[in-house]
Amino acid sequence: MKVNWRSIAAAKNSYAALHAACEQWGYELQEVRRPRPDITCYSLNTVTERLLCNEIANAPCITIAGGPHATACYREVAKYADYVVVGEGEYTLPALLASLEEGKETVPRGVATAAGYEPARHTVLLDGVPPFSTVKGYVEITRGCPHGCGYCQTPRIFGRCMRHRSIDSIAAYASRYRDARFVTPNALAYGSDGVNLRLDKVERLLKRLDNRIYFGTFPSEVRPESITRASMEVLMKYCANRRLHFGAQSGSDRVLRQIRRGHSVGDVVRALDLCRESGMTPVVDFIVGLPCEDDEDERATLDLIRTVTRYGIAHVHYFMPLPNTPLADTRPRRLLPETERYLGRLALSGKVTGSWVDTEIRFFRRSPHL
Numbered sequence: 001m002k003v004n005w006r007s008i009a010a011a012k013n014s015y016a017a018l019h020a021a022c023e024q025w026g027y028e029l030q031e032v033r034r035p036r037p038d039i040t041c042y043s044l045n046t047v048t049e050r051l052l053c054n055e056i057a058n059a060p061c062i063t064i065a066g067g068p069h070a071t072a073c074y075r076e077v078a079k080y081a082d083y084v085v086v087g088e089g090e091y092t093l094p095a096l097l098a099s100l101e102e103g104k105e106t107v108p109r110g111v112a113t114a115a116g117y118e119p120a121r122h123t124v125l126l127d128g129v130p131p132f133s134t135v136k137g138y139v140e141i142t143r144g145c146p147h148g149c150g151y152c153q154t155p156r157i158f159g160r161c162m163r164h165r166s167i168d169s170i171a172a173y174a175s176r177y178r179d180a181r182f183v184t185p186n187a188l189a190y191g192s193d194g195v196n197l198r199l200d201k202v203e204r205l206l207k208r209l210d211n212r213i214y215f216g217t218f219p220s221e222v223r224p225e226s227i228t229r230a231s232m233e234v235l236m237k238y239c240a241n242r243r244l245h246f247g248a249q250s251g252s253d254r255v256l257r258q259i260r261r262g263h264s265v266g267d268v269v270r271a272l273d274l275c276r277e278s279g280m281t282p283v284v285d286f287i288v289g290l291p292c293e294d295d296e297d298e299r300a301t302l303d304l305i306r307t308v309t310r311y312g313i314a315h316v317h318y319f320m321p322l323p324n325t326p327l328a329d330t331r332p333r334r335l336l337p338e339t340e341r342y343l344g345r346l347a348l349s350g351k352v353t354g355s356w357v358d359t360e361i362r363f364f365r366r367s368p369h370l
């Protein structure tokens, strides 16, 4: 049975992880640029879904869809894909492939079809699955997030309880690279519940790695309130990165409360000060066009962007509602003309990156091509 993986730039790391998981069951996923028999698998986010749904509907083979959009909208996706892997795929996808190979009439739990859906009864233990094998990817060190930011799909897909890969496992996979980079919702929350940091565990992990370590920078950003004098000391001692990437999202405390960020503007300002004291360049995420903003909130965000860009970089995106999040049914707010003008000016100086005009660019992760 030939099993293919539809090449999608935004889903590179999912391919690495699922390639490794399926390999353990004896299935090798071949990367393809169009659907091919016997089976082609897709990982869909909200933007790539729109580009690929017709291809899947007309594919000359069995199709399996997964990923954040398929998880959030499995009923809709099951109308055009033969099977939908809902949630984490590392156990469910190989189990589905085995059941198709054996010609079983029923599908494993965790797989939706046009006929129905029974949720999976497991969560994935990171130490039980390799982060990658021959298809290289980043080492995922933590999955799940206790925070419930209103625009974010992560806790809705992976749950609000953090699960961590062990230090032994991380060290073994990181040793295959010269530079170690990690996937996690908050690098500084390694080993903790995500709220009460365990810097002792972060330090134990970093001490163990022999590589050049990039921690708290793409793709392992941090939250602003986890940036403290103690955490900065650990980062400066062990890590090669001199940029620290964290999310502020808004310059208005009212908006931060509404979108349930769980931190304040003061936390962001403190994090900026600590970066400056330590010689780290802050790279700070913002979302503009949030539906709960008014003009005053938007101006407060511009003020905070101005502060960030004095000694760092602001990474600004226009809000896009994602399915299965509390903000799913809202609409982005139109930006004030002064906001567009100001961001455009800062972009010319390289102080602002991102896209506050096209909502979809960030979902392509660096490449607009499928």
Ligand code: SF4
Binding pocket: 145, 146, 147, 148, 149, 152, 153, 154, 155, 185, 223
């Ligand atoms: S934005 Fe980050 S902190 Fe907020 S819920 Fe998503 S992963 Fe967690």
